[in-house]
Amino acid sequence: MNNKNRILIVEDEDYIRKFIKINLERENFEVIEASSGEEALEKIRKINLDVAVLDVMLPGIDGFQVCKTLREKDDKTGIIMLTARGQDIDKINGLKSGADDYLVKPFNPLELILRIKAILRRMEKTKDISEIINYGIFKLDGYSKKIFKNNSEIEMTPTEYSIMELFINNPGKAFSRDDILNNVWGYDFVGDAKIVDVNIRRIRTKIEDDPAAPVYIETVWGVGYRFKKI
Structure with missing residues (x-):
């Protein structure tokens, strides 16, 4: 094999x-x-x-x-x-x-x-996490590496899934772009931190009812982002 x-x-x-x-x-x-x-x-x-x-x-x-x-x-x-x-x-x-x-x-x-x-x-890492986390209308299935909203699956790339996993496990906590890079990319990223912003925008188009007025992923001005605490 x-x-x-x-x-x-x-x-x-x-x-x-x-x-x-x-x-x-x-x-x-x-x-x-x-x-x-x-x-x-x-x-x-x-x-x-x-x-x-x-x-x-x-x-x-x-x-x-x-x-x-x-x-x-x-x-x-x-x-x-x-x-x-x-x-x-x-x-x-x-x-x-x-x-x-x-x-x-x-x-x-x-x-x-x-x-x-x-x-x-x-x-x-996501394969090793087998638990199911329910948070409001969202469900994170660590075994299948899937995200659900209102029981409907949301297609996520590995990076998007890791960001959502970080947010759902830490609701209400503000993360800087460097925090997200270190937690998700897992190495000292050499490049433009816009990579975080672009991934956040992609996730918002998938989970928000109106991506232009996000409810779940909040922008913390001067810091970065946080997931709304329910």
Whole structure:
């Protein structure tokens, strides 16, 4: 039985893709390669993944579309976008498309490995929690890693689920962006704290009746966010 975590690398530059593959295989990951968005979508249809590493700039179908399609197929797969230096809009668009994290090129392969492992830890952490937590109209099922509102399931990415888990376990507590990064991402995040804001906006579109006037996830001005205490 193959117990290796399966990682998809989507990168059109052969030398970059091969370099990433070599480093990931040294960490005992099973690596699947794709050199285009079209090839990636074909492989996504056929195999299950743990994490996908997607270059934004691909010929034909770009990384954003691959990300959206993968999210539609499986909201549990971890997704890391590779963006160009200085292209902040790519980071935001990648997160809006459903990515969990991003990494700016050029990057150290060790940093990519650390981020992949951080996503896998979040996934494993939630698997280890089997209890069901009821909080008002929300229910968190730690065994299936699902969130329910009024008994209807809300589709969540691994990162979104971890943020909701943090909030529901600490209602009324104000968390700074750094607090959320440390608790959810699980490592010293090097990048823009907007990654927290984008994930909060995504969650609000899923759990709030009116995301423009949020009731459950409150903004604490000058601090960060808190989950409404019922």
